[in-house]
Amino acid sequence: MSGALWAQSAPDPTFRISLGQLTAWVADLPPSIAGPILAHPREFLEDYKPLLSLPWDQMVLVDKGHALPETYAPRDLVRLSRYGLYTSRPTEEMRKEIVPVLLEMSRSARKDGVRLKFSSCYRSWAYQRYLFQHYVNEDGLATAERYSARPGQSQHQLGLAADFGSITPEFAKTAEGKWMDAHAEEFGFSLSYPQGLESVTGYMWEPWHFRYIGKEACQVQKKWFGDIQQYLLVFNNEHAKELKASLLKP
Ligand SMILES: [Zn+2]
Structure with a gap:
């Protein structure tokens, strides 16, 4: 050069x-x-x-070194079940702004014979604190930190991230998991914690966890950042x- x-x-x-x-x-x-x-x-x-x-929240870095404030909560949370989306519980919420995308993605999957299940979506700071402590009590701190975020450090607090299907590694082998792996980016959803990148992302492989960053960001992630969300969001x-x-x- x-x-x-x-x-x-x-x-x-x-x-x-x-x-x-x-x-x-x-x-x-x-x-x-x-x-x-x-x-x-x-x-x-x-x-x-x-x-x-x-919008800042679409690209904001939320990880083990970058926490959202305890007071942060999106203002336009809506229950997904109200829109006919398939959820684990009727109370699952995400940002209203992306409901059209969720509907489009679900319809597209349905055409391919796949039913997308929104299993765990928005989580408040307080709920994340409860959840992390629950996992620490069950598995110990070191193990819990590999798959669960401390309060403020979870992408779920944005209302733009969702866990799909079984929320287990087996999800990757299901039709739903394969469909998301192949098509999520077309709808602006990016896999946050890919396989073999725990040293980069801070988390073990989570084939079920996707964050909405938008189609344009997904394209830049794929073309310039090795399709690794963490690299894109850190750079940003x-x-x-x-x-x-x-x-x-x-
Ligand atoms: Zn998740």
Whole structure:
């Protein structure tokens, strides 16, 4: 890479950033991800641009190092059963804003002979605290931390994440699990905790847990971040602000 040339000219005409900056921003990513970004910076930034105007909660990083406040709760929670969606309990809730997507996804699965079951959806901070303690009592702290989040650190608090089907590893082998694995991204749902990435995500493989980040973000996740949500959301958490600030006004 000819660093000198790129350092003097912006990699994308709509951003006021240099390739040197971008190089620093992707330094923590695996070479298999950083390499293609630095080889095609203009294309990357062009693809990334629409993500900068998404609602904050759609892209916010919620993990073991980034907690939501105890006071945070979405304002538009609705019971999914009211819309005819198949749920484990009639009280399961998600954000009203994404109900059309949930209906579309369920209908599409149904056409393929699959019935999507929304098993565990929105969880309040207080409920997550109860749940985590319950698992600690059952399995001990070290084991509980591999599959359950501390209060504030659960994507479920956003009202945009859902556990499907059996909520067990066997889910991956079911028709429902295979359908979600193949089609979730078409509806903007991303698998949060893929297999073999516990050291990256902090959680063991959860083939049943998906978070809505939107179709555009799913495409960027797949094309530029090795289809790993954590890498995308960490990058966004660290650099979205600078990217927005460096965006030239049209
Ligand atoms: Zn979950």
